[in-house]
Amino acid sequence: MSTSRISFPEKVAYGLGNFMPTAVTATGGMAMYFYTDVAGLSAAFIGALLLLVRIVDAVWDIFVGRRVDATRSRWGQARPYLLWFAPVLALALVASFTVPPLEGMARTVYFVAAYTVLWCAYSLIMIPFQSMLPMVAPDPDERLRMAGVSSFVQFIFVVGCAVGFPVLKDALADGSPAQGFQRAAMVFGAAGLLFTWACFAFVRERVPPMTGGPAPDLKADLRALLASRAWRAGVLAQCVLATLIGLPLAACVYYFTAVIGKPQLIGPFMGLGGIGLVAGVVLSDQLTRRVCKKRVYVGGMLAGALLWTAILLGGPDRLPVVFVLSLLANVCLGISAPISYSMNGDIADDIEHRSGKRVVGTLIATINFSNKVGAGLASAIVGGVLSITAYQAGAAQQAPQALQGVVALMSIIPAVMALGVAAIMGWAYPLGRAQLQQINVELAERRAALA
Template sequence: MTTQSEAPRTPGAQVPLKEKVSYAFAEFGSQFIWTTVGSYLMTFYTDVALIPAAVAGNILLLARVLDGIQDLGFGYIAERTKSRWGRFRPYVIFGAPLLSISMVLAFWMPFHGGSMTKAVWAAITYVLLCFLYTVANMSYGSLAGVMTTDSGERVILNWIRNIGSQAAQLIMNVATPFLLLALVASAAAKDRGFDARSFFLTMLIYSLVALPAFLITGINVRERITMTPEQQKVPFGRTVKAVLGNGQLMVVFFTLLLQLFGLFGRIGVMFYYCRWILGSPLLMAGVMSAFQIGMIIGGLLLPPFALKLGKRNMMMASVLSGGIVLMLIFFFGQTNLTVLLVLQFLYGFSGFASPIALSMVPDAVDYYEHKTGIRADGTSYATVSLSTKFANAIGGAFALYIMGWFGYNGALDVQSSSALTGINIAANLVPAIMSFLALVPLLFWKLDTKTMARISAELEVKRAAQAEALAEGKSLDEAEALAEHALEEGDSSGRA
């Protein structure tokens, strides 16, 4: 729980324009790490380092599960850090250089012997990369909540953050395949579209882009909200228990876990799909750009309808339409490039509900505060991050397991028809099935617009009464009793 020690219920001052613009840079840099790793590390392991697909899947699974488990613990530690720069900024400023170094190490294979030695190196460097990414990026993500208390300003900050994300992904979708091809060590490697040298140099470039982007944010923004001594003493176990007991938050957790399981697995194998099924790794630029453009347009046009149609209904429409489009790609995507690009655009467009899913988290937090009096904003967002990490781990590993089962071998110049089938299943059929399964937890969401309006109004009454009582020197128990009394009086006057 992160609230300001002074004037806890009043809106904060407007964030200066310099800080707003600076806030987008770390997200821009972050995507040069996150998106690149998600899209290309699997290919580096299987086709450059020649680690068997199943072994590479185990590495991804191990690293991401460990990464997800540490999220809650590091979030708790960062919230209670004391320094001249604040609680979160030092992890952004000093974590960024180490993150850039770990990025380069993850795409560098110094060993040329047995696959076990290479697998151990890959596991160590990837676990290190995941840990340092959590240190820098989770701290960055927490900054919007401590830069201002004004909810409108926070919306603007996250909107600016999204601009940085989309800009970086568009650049990488186009640039990465061409950089990998341009930086190869020999003409013989041009047929493949990449080699060890081109991977190393491309990731070195991206790490050098990410570093100053993180530093611009860490140096230029300011933290204005601190925790009270009482809030710092809340034990970790109590906070986690409150989160796990929030049934509505668990709906969001499992929805994202299922949906992102398919999405992250798909992103990881699209380079294989373009290289082996479509015939050229350079097609990755157009295929992923079509997806990205569809996502941007869908995200701009459709989320506002959530207030009228309901967040659950919009989420269900999103995952259902996404599953249908993926089924079409599975059956018809390899027949015609134009058809595939149109379907890729539609699949991206079907992801319009991503901002809606994130907006369901504070609804769940408000619901639990209304129900129990306990509020756990920071740990709740860390829990959602945990679902993302687990989905990335399991989805990416499962995709590699499928490819390995169907006989994929990165050392071959031509893949068998069975291996091509495995790639298509991992890229499209499995994500389609997971999209359909994501409908199930949404059936248990009960916080519609009318319900949330009532909960928000009642919380405001309780908070105001508590603040007034505490200002008069009353104990916390007395303040809570007065808040309940004020709420009951409000209900009585409403009925009258």
């Protein structure tokens, strides 16, 4: 297993599985506008709906992860979910952007059901898809290469979906905004279905399911996770990293509107950030071929911290400096993306090596929950800073402290988050290259004996 190699076409096919989850998250930015301005629902109701879905998510993700761990089929443990539930997610996406011929409470119930089903179906694809990586690539180095290709494809999808959905919903509207949203969702759903089935068809799981041993026990499996130092560090790092990613995304609108005074630059700024992420993925592959990925990860976060801090030097008269520094900071984020992705499989191997339990699905569910908490913290931090600094929504002129708060959200606060990730991974995360190679050899021998 330690010398096995996965073909490049199979790595690309695995990356295609990113499209459906990416389409759901990318169109989520348009959901609020759709529900308020097209469907006619109140903003307060939408806020309550989003909270409800997150509460349901917390329980549902663990259930899905447990089902993946318990699944046994001729296609493997994770791949069957891509086959069975891709149509469900595609239909749920269309239903979520469809205005039904209903009124009053009936329409409200419809949207609550549609949006809840959408995110439950999302978990039925996302958790098995992410769980596939250690099942497909048992070798840590090959797993990292596969995660790099997947991240590269994913970032292309992120940019394509973020730009493509607004364009499609306008082009297909034919005078009806509701019709435009529905038809755009149909296109995205159909494309996602084909890409997800291609991932199922051309990727194979190489690590066989465990046989024998103790019966699945949620409490025992959670104890195995909690006992792993790698899991504890990984969950905390993922949470802080998700907060770090969310801060500039949420704050850049306020930055270019209130501080710079040029909201038309938001789109180019986001596009340049996407280019930086893709470049970082390519650079990550080259760096990790020569240096331990843990060191590359920590180094990327430290460099990012310096770059975000330097944005303090920017301003309306130094826009090129802001764009260049942000581009380079996103390169650092791109470097971390495939490494953090592949580390989930490394943690799963470490837990199996220590406890004899393979709980990949449950582990991915906890990582996803950590990411969701981090995204929520990013929104809370942005809202808290704006509130404390007396930011006035829609005001032509903002108080100096409000402008300073917005600048901090684009610079010093992300820098502190990056330092936090570097500290966690540098001091608390125990799995370097030597440890992973030893774990891989021993697991290969153990699995061969069981086979």
